[in-house]
Amino acid sequence: MDLKRRSCLRNRDRISELPDALLLQILSFVPTKDAVATSVLSKRWRYLCKMMPRLRFWYERTDDLERFSDNVCRFLLSHQAPVLQSLHLEVNFERGSTMDIGVLLGVAFGLHVRELELQVYSWEPYRFPTSLYNCRTLETLKLGSSVLLDVPFPVCLKALRTLSLFDVSYKDDGSVVNLLSGCSVLENLEVMMFSHPHLGTFTIHVPSLQNLTLISDSEDFTVFVINAPHLKYLNLKGLIDEDSCLIENTPEVVEAHxxxxxxxxxxxxxxxxxxxxxxxxxxxxxxxxxxxxxxxxxxxxxxxxxxxxxxxxxxxxxxxxxxxxxxxxxxxxxxxxxxxxxxxxxxxxxxxxxxxxxxxxxxxxxxxxxxxxxxxxxxxxxxxxxxxxxxxxxxxxxxxxxxxxxxxxxxxxxxxxxxxxxxxxxx
Known part of the structure; x- marks a missing residue:
């Protein structure tokens, strides 16, 4: 083999020869902003970035908020995958700064997102948009930290099977009832509460529920009422008040912690x-x-x-x-x-x-x-x-x-x- 042929084989771009499905899987393991950087390599990579099924964006306080919001919105609007498998959005606000997250979430819902994880760190709670409580494609919803759930009416999340609420705020008892009553096929519920001054009763009445994790670490008194006739797995942690938990109907529980x-x-x-x-x-x-x-x-x-x-x-x-x-x-x-x-x-x-x-x-x-x-x-x-x-x-x-x-x-x-x-x- 002559030197010229050896040199060509050494410089050959073998990664670009991989099928699109495999390349998209590789890109899903790196931060979205790094994946987007590959778009400068060639037209093919520019096309692949628009087809990524899993997206993850996070905003740090050192970044320009307006620029971050515009970049994320523009990227979502140019997304061409038939279904957005997951979107993870993490925002860390400084005091006094604001951002219309609802616009970004609305675009994601328009892309038929199946899994949404929203983590907000802010001095003031971010009110989750009520207009987004009717997404028919959403299968997994994870909300954390400074998110406020104000649900004045029953919702319609017909495809939601997994719901994780990590230290979110609730406007009142009715917001919990309205949210869960609209999740007709919910199977997995994870609730972690560190402060809940506005709640008197947290009612979990979900006939389809199979896995429940309830963790409470707060001095605020709340009664947790559990009615889940098909529950299989139960994890309770941190309940110390005498009347803090009432289990009404769980005849099929197989494992409990x-x-x-x-x-x-x-x-x-x-x-x-x-x-x-x-x-x-x-x-x-x-x-x-x-x-x-x-x-x-x-x-x-x-x-x-x-x-x-x-x-x-x-x-x-x-x-x-x-x-x-x-x-x-x-x-x-x-x-x-x-x-x-x-x-x-x-x-x-x-x-x-x-x-x-x-x-x-x-x-x-x-x-x-x-x-x-x-x-x-x-x-x-x-x-x-x-x-x-x-x-x-x-x-x-x-x-x-x-x-x-x-x-x-x-x-x-x-x-x-x-x-x-x-x-x-x-x-």
Whole structure:
């Protein structure tokens, strides 16, 4: 091969030889402004930029606001793809600056956008345009930070399946009702609230809903009412007020994560969770109940965070209420030791739970140290009574095995186990 031919092959533009579909996929992984910069390469690249299915724009305070708005609007107006798959718009306003985001969103809706993510950072809340609550092609809507939802009438978002509301503001209770009532096929709802002074009741009445995440970290009192007959996955976090949550109808929940929730809230809602197969609990204070009125007949996998004094009361309560439990995972957290100044000690139950006798196969205890006598007694009780147990794993997050911990682990090895086939694993 002569030198001239070798040089031609070396300088050959192999990327431009790739099919359009693959090039568009590559461009979707880089910021839109960088993708637009490729338009100067050739007419083909200029055409590809106008066909990009996913667009992402963000405005920084150092940029010229008017120029940014004009550039985005011009780019959207020249867009030629049959469907705009997604638009991510992030705007960071300085005090006193304004921008008509509604015009940009209107253009995007005219392009039949399917996924819209709007993040606004501003001193004053940005009121989401009411004229855009009737987009028939929108499948995913994600709103964050300084967005205000003022919905004076029922909306019509017939294709919306995923809705994420991250620390947005609400004009009133009716705005929540009007928004959700217009989402007839909504399957996934994620609500994160850090301040909601204008809400008394946050009503989630969505028959089609399957996945719900509700996170609240605010001193403002709001009652969350959940009515979702086809809900499969539930994630609640941060509800500490006694009457902050009311579950009216969730007969099909399969998996639930209840985190940093007060014992009173859990006592109020546990009766609506009896259909779960997998349940994770991190309850913020000891339970007052000594018996549940409902039985968790479907529960096969239970996870409990043992970070509060008397956490074993919750454990025993759940064991006696879960006759078919097969997997139990306990997660210790170090800071809880500081709170153990005064509490009721562990007391061995008079009756062994049915699941320990007939069902439990796997026990995992993360961060097991064995320093606390109550913890040791609980561990020994489990080994002594779980007659079907196959593996019991006691682990730590660090790899150091102190002499004291090794001594505690030897104590577990010496326990007379109810299951002859149980394998102890220490990591």
């Amino acid at each position: 209840i985190t940093d929730v007060s014992s009173v809230v859990y006592e109020n809602i546990h009766g609506s969770l009896t259909s779960v197969k997998r349940l994770s609990l991190k309850i913020a204070s000891p339970l007052k109940l000594t018996k549940f009125n409902r039985i968790f007949n479907q529960l096969v996998c239970l996870e409990i965070h043992t970070y509060e004094p008397e956490w074993w009361n919750l454990l025993m309560l759940m064991l006696h209420s879960s006759p078919n439990l097969q997997v139990l995972k306990l997660i210790s957290e170090w800071f809880r030791i500081l709170d153990r100044l005064t509490y009721n000690r562990w007391s061995q139950p008079k009756y062994v739970a049915e699941c320990l006798v007939n069902r439990l196969e796997t026990l995992v205890w993360e961060n097991y140290e064995g320093d606390i006598e109550d913890d040791r007694e609980v561990a020994q009780y489990m080994l002594s009574n779980a007659s079907r147990l196959e593996t019991a794993t006691f682990s730590r997050t660090d790899i150091l095995h102190t002499e004291k911990r090794l001594e505690r682990l030897k104590e577990l090895e010496s326990v007379a186990k109810a299951s002859n086939s149980c394998q102890l694993v220490f990591t």
